[in-house]
Amino acid sequence: MAFAAKTTYGLLALMELAGVQASGERLQVAEIASRQGIPERYLEQMMASLRRAGLLRSSRGPRGGYQLARPAAGINLAEVLECLEGEAALGNAGEEASGSPERQVLQELARSLRQQRLARLQHTSLAELLEQRDALQQAQAMYFI
DSSP, rough: OOOHHHHHHHHHHHHHHHHHGTTTOOOOOHHHHHHTOHHHHHHHHHHHHHHHTSSSEESSSSTOOEEEEGGGGGGHHHHHHHHHHHHGTTTTOOOOSSSSSSHHHHHHHHHHHHHHHHHHTOOHHHHHHHHHHHHHHOOOOOHOO
């Protein structure tokens, strides 16, 4: 149950913005795209969607760019996934088990997995992803010293 490319790119961009949030810095699409190897035009579309969903703020001009609209700890991954992929991606559909007992068992397993995934996404914030990234960066830096 990996993320779609669109969601992966969106999360990478949001982590970039979360990384500079404390300083109040704004990042432009070109800078984020360059840092993360994301096609710039594709990223522009995602950023517009995230802005419309209230996850980002944007400002125009030479010092313009994007910044998170809320603290990173207040943005959960389920919100991001719903914004970028739609509600269907969260697997909220209430399917009733039907067919043979074997099919019913598999349908119940799939339903349970969707529920666990949604719960994990709802309880994982952008700030937690940033903490994990920082821990990895620190571990890599310690390795090279």
